[in-house]
Amino acid sequence: MVNEVKEKFILHWNYRGFTKLPEVVRNYGAHIEEVYLKYNLLSNLPLWIAEMSNITNLYLHGNQIETVPDELGEVTHLTTLDLGNNKLKTLPPRIGKLQKLKVLLLNENSMRILPSEINRLKNLETLSVSGNKLVALPEWLGYLPSLQELIADHNCLIEIPNSLTLAPNLSTISICSNRLQHLPLNGFLAAPCIQFDNNSNLNYLSIPVSYQLSQQNHSFQNPRDILAYRCSRVVSNDDGFWIKSKLSIHLKVEILGQDGKDTTILKLPRQLVTVHNIDESSIPSLMELALRDIYCERYNHTLVIDHTTLKVEVNRAVIDRHNECLELTRYLNDLLKNGPISICLGIQCQQPIFTEAWITVNCDPTTTFLRISTFCSRKCALNLTTQTDAPRENRRWYII
Structure with missing residues (x-):
């Protein structure tokens, strides 16, 4: 393992059964740039992760991590951070120091709110939070100047922030399998591709959003390719107007x-x-x-x-x-x-x-x-x- 760490800049350590990050990385791996630790048995990250200053890509998907140390915010060269399929409920405050971060993957965790520190990530291009317990998304998402992709499928959302209509670079929004009751009424500045299948309570669109969505390419060869598949459930009510x-x-x-x-x-x-x-x-x-x-x-x-x-x-x-x-x-x-x-x-x-x-x-x-x-x-x-x-x-x- 020492020789492997000394000779490589990329560590492919998926499916190794690690319960903690090997100390050999700390002793011989200051030059390491990418680390793949998917589907191991990690329950936490060591505090000395801050010493790995050259890491740009860190993949921790499929572990048992419950908390992330504040020291991760010192790995300031990170551009991709994958913390998906763990047991996270929040992120440390210093996550906002990762100013070079472009991709943040938080899928399949137990998060109910997005930490406000994320709004400091001015270079963030992709944010994926599918499979959590989110009931709302913060308005500051629309203020992230570089945000291009927002993936929030399989949560409990009933609406999305109005500020997203003004996001200048947004190209993709995926909010399938939530509890959406409406989309924003305003047209989207960047005209993103919006996927919102399996939101059975959503039964109307505004004219601007409807026209923008009609310009997206749909093959219609499969029922799932149809715009808004499994949406538009009609609800009757005999109460007043x-x-x-x-x-x-x-x-x-x-x-x-x-x-x-x-x-x-x-x-x-x-x-x-x-x-x-x-x-x-x-x-x-x-x-x-x-x-x-x-x-x-x-x-x-x-x-x-x-x-x-x-x-x-x-x-x-x-x-x-x-x-x-x-x-x-x-x-x-x-x-x-x-x-x-x-x-x-x-x-x-x-x-x-x-x-x-x-x-x-x-x-x-x-x-x-x-x-x-x-x-x-x-x-x-x-x-x-x-x-x-x-x-x-x-x-x-x-x-x-």
């Missing part, structure tokens, strides 16, 4: 079709706290109007939907001009930072929407989903729903 909970609004939508009336419950994102009827000439609250005005002062955020080519373009850029310091509550600052819940789909409007909206619903003939459109005012909603020459009773639009 508006059904409110402590966290979010439920909408009861009645759709008249050839086979009679069908009832579906739509659960909207928590950030949207007020939904107006299309016949309601209400004025948005002062807080909502202030959020819209401040956001428009700070950003240039456009959402362009081409209905003929099913193309969506989303752009968001900081406007380069001096703004006075705004004394806002943490709640309002978070709303602005995480981005609007949607952009008004009214013709030539582009107003951001944060907490209040007018909503219309229509059937998507290509999927089992309903599609919803959000508007900043009754005027914008009526303008779009009257753009067809067909009689109202023949339109595929249904107004809530």
